[in-house]
Amino acid sequence: MVTIYDIAAKASVSAMTVSRVINNTGKISDKTRAKVKRVMDELNYVPNQMARSLVLQQTHILSLLITDIMNPFYTTLSRGAEDAAIKHGYRLLFGNSDENVQKEAAYINTLLTARVDGVLVAPAGDPSLPHLEKLRKHEVPFVLIDREVPGIECDIVLGDSKEGARALVEHLIAHGHRNIAILNGSSSISSARLRLQGYLEALKLNDLPIDDTRIYETSFGPMNDLSEMDRWLSRMAPLPTAIVAGNNALALEIIRLLRSKGLSVPDDISVVCFDDFGPYAELDPFITVAAQQAYQFGYLGMQMLIERIKEGSDAGPWRKIVLPAELIVRRSVKSV
Amino acid sequence: MVTIYDIAAKASVSAMTVSRVINNTGKISDKTRAKVKRVMDELNYVPNQMARSLVLQQTHILSLLITDIMNPFYTTLSRGAEDAAIKHGYRLLFGNSDENVQKEAAYINTLLTARVDGVLVAPAGDPSLPHLEKLRKHEVPFVLIDREVPGIECDIVLGDSKEGARALVEHLIAHGHRNIAILNGSSSISSARLRLQGYLEALKLNDLPIDDTRIYETSFGPMNDLSEMDRWLSRMAPLPTAIVAGNNALALEIIRLLRSKGLSVPDDISVVCFDDFGPYAELDPFITVAAQQAYQFGYLGMQMLIERIKEGSDAGPWRKIVLPAELIVRRSVKSV
DNA sequence: TATTTTAAAGTTATCGATAACATTTTTATC
């Protein structure tokens, strides 16, 4: 491993001079600079970021912790976050919690030992509170995306889940649906709660009855037990004419389930959901969705995080960005 | 920031004793161990990985460098790689080169300064050679996935691109197609070259003519210029009855283009492609594909990388794993 | 009880860089 001392020796200067050349600090004669640079090239020198970080007390690494790397909402969000991070000269450490609070906790411990400069987190849910408090205690700046966690004050980028859900349900009602079920994520997740609220409000405003058997909660993740979902469907008599899915992954699952039972979407049951399918919407622009601005979630969140890091302790008040969702009407809703 | 010295002072022991407690090394009395642990808890101590890495000369961080984080082939692969890395106690730094050699180069420089223990790379193409040589020169173990790079010998996980492409073309021929075009990735990418070879061989074996105007090369990435692709289509008279897309992203693009021109898939033109669509195949199981074992690419590649790191210099010969592709017949091919 | 052995600590140097201060060299000014 080539170090600045090797460079220094071969160029007959001190290590400090080499450091100055590398960082372009202090005053150095052109002759010395050229000589040092030549030796650095010859020896293929690469600075050691560990050593640097140890002295400087900052790593210039940020982290993005998402809950499902297979979900296009999060991959698109990742692109936004990465673009913003790179633009400001940071590197990005990705993590994937799989909607699992334990995995998330382990990941945050790792980030703490790695001394990352900041974290952009889509928390697994309300039980993420202790980890976030741990970050706070260790003074690691963080910004939440997509989900609020009661008990923690911080910068946050949210989608307008309630309004988006309302729009989806109103759309169904406008197409004559009266018997609308909702397949949602866990109520320990703020966005799921708000989507349920939007659903309930829309029903109330249209004087439709609320029926608890038509509300089903499971994981937003992609690995649900379809047989349980199946039992839920069976419990409903009559079947709903439309189902609102709390996110895109759930929409795919319910559609798969319905098809496996010989039911057609939308001929037998209409399905709408939160979040679009990224480039895969092209596959067959089929499902009517409340599309969120995934890229912006990542980009704006990362930007806030970096600003917060640069401000340091003289920080302003917490900021909250709420991005609207856009209803994209496709072919998964039938008029009844 | 709490350090082992703070712990040491408060527990009235030396820093070395604290270090021993943390790492469970050396001999320590139960009483001392308990006391140190208590103080560590009280002060919320978290070890500094930078300092540790500096001494130990290893970071326990691995990196996965992919070319398109939005592509389900790579996100699925990422899951496999992550699972294998975590299983062996490593952390994973993700990177996204966007099929861009410059971006890849920058990323590899970063990895070098971060002193990661190893890298799993899906190289942007043959021009990635210099970066890989740089890794080699700095003795950073790496494993290639999905794409070979002439000039570099290393462990590698590949898909059987030639055979997969042949199977796709044979499938088309079996359905009566005689006029088959190919929309492929850049010929600077080994897998694209092999897919073209498979295509050509299948045509030859079936005594079909080869027509250069029916072969079009662009980027595997998701941001192609459709107008140029459009001009390619226009140059072909008559239009092909079927198109083989070199990967899933290209399939989506050509389908979008065809639809925008009022052409239907498969009624007017059949389309098949390499790589499946992950969970989005559920959206509408529509396109006939040669599906690769994406998860295994990541899992096996990461496993090889970790073995290579642990073996150290007494390494065995380079290993090459070739995973077959599976033809999944759906509804994007019409018999003619 | 004296001596050896083992257990349980402590000291010092080191990893590779940079900050802060110190010194030497060069250039400018009178």
Added chain:
DNA sequence: GATAAAAATGTTATCGATAACTTTAAAATA
């Protein structure tokens, strides 16, 4: 040409941990 000012370079301490060696205390043996 002497002196001050500025430019260029060097020295030392430090970041937070661990390895290698050393010392001290306790237990085992003669």
